Amino acid sequence: MLRDVQLKFSITLALPDKPGQLLRALEPIAKNGGNIVSIIHERDKPAEGYVPVSLVVDFLSHQSFKRTIEDLMNIGITIIRSEEVIERLRLMFILIGNVDVKRVIETRIEEMHVINIEAMRSRVGEVSVRLEVEVPIDKAEKIIWELKRAADEQGAILIPPIGV
């Protein structure tokens, strides 16, 4: 489930609305080992002779990405936006115990976003909580470990999804 993490980047360029410009822009990407996942050529949105082109590219390292941006700028290509795309994983957990639901909701684990929470109290007063969270894929293992520690602190059982 915790797949090999690939570094994915989103780059939006402003290319002159002239033939051959896209090919010119792709050269630095290929030279730096980038693998193009998608290209959206937004020809319906030209502005003052420029066409926005959005690319999603896989690179082996942040350095390759940085070098590509420098190379693009050196050949005079305008970069509107460039950033890393962080893939996120949705995970479901169940917590059982004398859990303070409010504390669970307020659990501040860095980069973990609580999407959904539902709780049920048993006749003996124990609370069962279903927690759905979203985490960056490359941080999942660390976040699950922190969640386990938080559950342990409350004397609760944490049931994680299979495969993580």
Add this chain to the structure above:
Amino acid sequence: MRLAIIGFGFLGRNLLRVIWEKISFIRKFDRDFLVVGVANSRGYIYDRDGLNLENLMAFNDLLRYPGFRAGSAVDLIRGDLCDVIVEATPTNIRDGEPGLTHIKLALSRGIHVVTPNKGPLVLAFRELMYLAEKNDCDLLYEGTVAGAIPIFSLVKECLQGDKIIRLSGILNGTTNYILSRMFFEEIGFDIALKEAQEKGIAERDPSYDVDGIDAACKVVILANTLVGRDVKINDVERIGIRGITQEAISLAKKANYAIKLIGTIDKRLEVAPKLVPINHPLCVHGTLNAIHVETDLAREITLVGYGAGKETVSAMLNDIITILKKRTWRSSVINSAKLA
């Protein structure tokens, strides 16, 4: 080959019945195949010309069988009266006895061993493997993990070039039965456990199953056999199912998940309740077991089957036939070489 069965309990008795029913088929692999001895905790019976299995089936108590000799299975093994033993005494994970003594003695005397008994393998895996190799014997134990599911045969024979990334599975039928009843009938753990005990699925002292000890034993045997680890039961992180509430199962069910007790072997060794999507191949119910194998080449393979009860005899008989094929083929090759 001359076979002796050590342990005349549920599995020993069922194996004997199956051998009796399939004797002509078994003799296709070894025309000289005989069951020469059967032992229980009080002594044994032995006939060098082969026991009359039909007669033997009529005896519930071995002590009443004509010619019963008081003593122990050790006498039968030490007397070099057999070539293969089936060690089917009850599992004991504290000291592995009496199975550990029987298996060690047999292997050290060059006698092949087939066993569904987890105790000796959990406690002395490396030592037993070393003894088997040193004495050129087979030690086969397919029945120790997930009963009739041929997990060892599958991985050893059919995935020889694959690297195992992860093994995960439902390795205990009792806990799966309890969790399945909680899932479908919306009853609490205590009621589901009581029901399992009334049906004979759970023991009066259910700790061995519900606290995940049985599943942890299987994790140890799987890890030592299939991923080359050298681990003991204390190396397995273990959480049982006693704390699972009916409310937790309902919350999981609403989101299309079931809660299952899963044994996992990857970089960690673990037995713990996990959320399993209801469309996942491991999401099987009742007393069924299931094992999910993740490898580099085949990617994912799942086996589902019965993990305990008389179905285990399938694994035991397959192990016996494996030895007959391997050893009688070898002796026939040696004989023809001698003739030439």
